Amino acid sequence: MHAPGMIIERDVSIRMDDGLQLKADVFRPADGQPAPIIMTSGPYGKGVPYNVGFASQWKWLIEKYRDVLPGSARDFMVWETLDPQIWVPWGYVCIRVDSRGAGRSPGHLDVFSPRETKDFHDAIEWAGVQSWSTGDVGLCGISYYAMNQWQVASLQPSHLKAMIPWEGAADIYRDFARHGGIQSNHFLTVWYPRQVAPERATGPAEFTADELLANRSDLGKQFRERALDDEWYRTRCPQWDKVIVPFLSAASWAGFGLHPRGNFEAFTQAASKQKWLECHPGRHEEWFYLNDSMQLQKRFFDHFLKKEANGWNDEPAVRLHERRPFSTEFSVRTEEAWPLPSTVWTPTFLGASDNDLTWNKPQELRSVTFDALGDPLTFISPPLEADMEITGPLAAKIFASSSTTDLDLFLTLQAFAPNGAEVSFQGTIDPHTPLAQGWLRASHRKLDTAKSLPYRPYHTHDEIQGLEPGKVYELDVEIWPTHVMLPAGYKLALQISGKDFERPLLAGAPPDPLVNRGSGPFLHDDPEDRPPGIFGGRTTICTGGEEMSYLLLPIIPS
Template identity: 50%
Template sequence: MPDDGGTQPFRTEITAGMRVEWDVPITMDDGVVLRADVFRPVTDAPVPVIMTYGPYAKGLPFERGYPSAWEAMARDHPDTVAGTSNTYQNWEVVDPEKWVPHGYACVRVDSRGTGRSPGRVDPFSPRETQDFHDCVEWAGTRDWSSGRVGLNGISYYAINQWQVASRRPPHLAAICPWEGASDFYRDGSYQGGIRSTFWEHWYDMQVKTVQYGVGETGGRNPNTGQLICGDEALTPAELAANRTDLGADIAAHPFYDAYHRERSADWDAIDVPVLSCGNWGGQGLHLRGNVEGFVRAASRAKWLEMHGHAHWPLFYTDYGVDLQRRFFDRYLKDEANGWEDRPAVQLQIRHVDATFTPRGEDAWPLPSTRWTKLYLDAAGPSLLTEGAASDGTAGFAALGDGVEFSTPPLTEQTEITGPLAAKLFVSSSTTDADLFLVVRVFSPDDEEVVFQGALDPHTPIAQGWLRASHRRLDPVLSTAHRPYHPHEAAEPLEPGTVYELDIEILPTCLVVPAGYRIALQVRGKDYVHPGPSARLSNLKNDLTGCGPFLHNDDRDRMAGTYDGHTTVHTGGAHASYLLLPVIPER
């Protein structure tokens, strides 16, 4: 059991109607002392705890660390910054001024090696998960704690909830992972077996910049005057020695092996109440894990909520805070607030004008789903409700923009909500090929319908990926609407031979009006929106349609293997199709 660092001092003050304890020490089993900020009611009556553990530095204000995201949130969602001084608003964690008055303690822990916690940085590692487990137990055994700890937060602070819940800390009572992956391999590192550069770039921009020991370059906490990243100033060599090389680690593990398994959820072990909140536009990292977690977690008390908008704002809105608080009131306070009577699936149904209609459902996929196959026809190239009568081929440069298959204008309004998939018959001139699938929708005047996604303002309707040599399916976990690939080994292609590929396309939701077209683009590289790009201050690359979730590292897509010619076969014995989850009108 971790202790509180013995006699190590920490500062306490009463401010904004809260008792705030800055830099509280929590000693881990190996002697490393992590640091936490605790915000709690002034009364000493025991209260439940909302905890986060992560690498973004508890002393770095949201507004200072992520200015472009803050400005957009405050402009577009004014309720996020209302009713609070915003003094303690931090990136992707709860605002204590909106929780402490309702009888909660909020605990923020700087993860090992970041902010004011010393040690070696190794994101999502078993060491971090053990630290998080022990921090939960520390919080659950304080005099001011009721003994019930809930986890809440966005992205990183959602991902590691799945991990630590798999360890079953005794004082963990409920989790609310908001837009966070749960499978380290499939959800973000190797989508369809194709390596994403996201984690490597994210590490440079958002973790190394607040590593313990960067000194004055990390800035000072405006609330305490302390250095945000610890009182030591380490040399560049010392800093490098105190962190893993995350990009190299991921590149060294191109298949789903022990490295990825120990950084992913153990679904059978997760039995606490779960409120999993995902984003329709979070295709690169903030969608699949939330749906998979809802479907596969062993908990008998679990709910799925799906919404749109940008990645961070909705969490802080009145809608988001009320949703989270009602869930935790039920499972951390035993309040009889009718939470269990809510539908298991709570959807924000998306429309082409970027408005949303709330709707409850009983299960995922939706029980009313009418699974609809649209067959590819190379002669069009078209999407047809019946298979093409004759064989056809559509080829493209394997690293190019590919070929697009489209329906005629729809004759009636059509809702598509749920997981998608494609079965493609493909041949390659080389021993492998990467397939990038993009589901697109076009208005009657041929303008593409895109949305503000989790990060990119021009996010398409749905995306899927598959490296052809990873085509083997898991026969137990695969379904027609969610092909599941073990990604345990590569099975090279015989050039010119036709192979049957089942490709997962991540879930989506859209009510498509009559007169609009649905298209499937089969590409050899990441989708690029033809309009203007955008930028966020915390990201390396411009946002051109896929946000920071790109697959453009030449070391992963080597010349001679991935730069040949790819052919899609249609019709006859090669009846390639797109599977859509069509929801009947009510």
């Protein structure tokens, strides 16, 4: 397909250090003059049209935003990448690379592997020396095309000058495979077999199903065999002290179970001296393409790739969209750091006698017991006496025991209006996502004391520490960051369960119940990982006295 003002080259070969040649599609300005480059590399198929490979997501986007991408015919849209018909006229070369063993690239498919990351590094260096390149390369994309930005940045390719990882997990173990040590099944049962492994992983020739199977690593097998964080996971994670490139990290407020933890961790842990954090609401594929977001992306790249003096260096470090209950309007404000400098870390205490959340420490030791696979416990606060903003990472200290040798904790922060209506927001997939979620397997309770913070416990996940039935253990649970502005009169609630958060299917909800119960598809229900004989026992939560269970809230003064 021809596009005015644009040169399109398909299946351009990029030679790797072992001789294998990856295939890339290149979209560049027709004047042939050198221009800066924005790249992606991944396994979804660089030539699979958005409206074919992800038809339902495309339909949702263009029906909700009929004027999305103004000025573009949307002829070259593919999942989670830039639109060349926008960016090439802006003066950029857009390059999409099929990673090894995927799409039109030959080789063995091994997602997030060191080999794949080295390939990305080599592709960046190739792009930087082409005749139509200024030598300045940027990276920009969503999800997979954000996750591997953290990894390749650790290799410090010389031509990489800036990047925008938009909703990109970073820690393959903690963000992706095992939340709090509990196996997340979405990536085994949905993502890998449906989005990565099908016929797109063909290379330049056609293969049978058996040949395709032999041509890729078994991600599910790798995850299931590795309950602990080992070298295999670590070689698939960034080294934050080596991530020095300028970046804009874009996090979703409601992406629990996949990306936002990585965006926040990157902002706080990476060695980059020039880094910014953007926080937005909405669906996974939505906010990236809205006009305000694209103008933000353009300003960032114009500054770092085109060397324009557009004031970007004066941009505040944090840009967030404020969320209010039952509102679809999201005002923007800026801050200077994350967590926000004005944060007042405030514990709210669990009371077992009345299942309440209270600002006062309960002095008397009490306990409450529930069936781990049965109905959850919910601790509810009194009505808020004043408006309250909660913005930042959260944590909970839970004193608990089990009737078996282990237990899983699923913690969910909720809020309720005076009329009892639950406050929920559009998540990356689920249209009714609660305020925050966190997980912990008690046998993974060991903390890395050097990396842990009061508001962000960091678990080593390097050994199994089983439980003695009936013995109380102190468990520190990381709860992923959130933001909400709650009016006076609303109530907060902390739900504690031994299984995934789930609310009744809402009236009029779409037929797929997995994305309408509060946790989306990011569930933890593999019977091999959670045998009922161990994780279906009785769990006791202790409160008060020396076993003071509490939720730590990041409250922002008005």
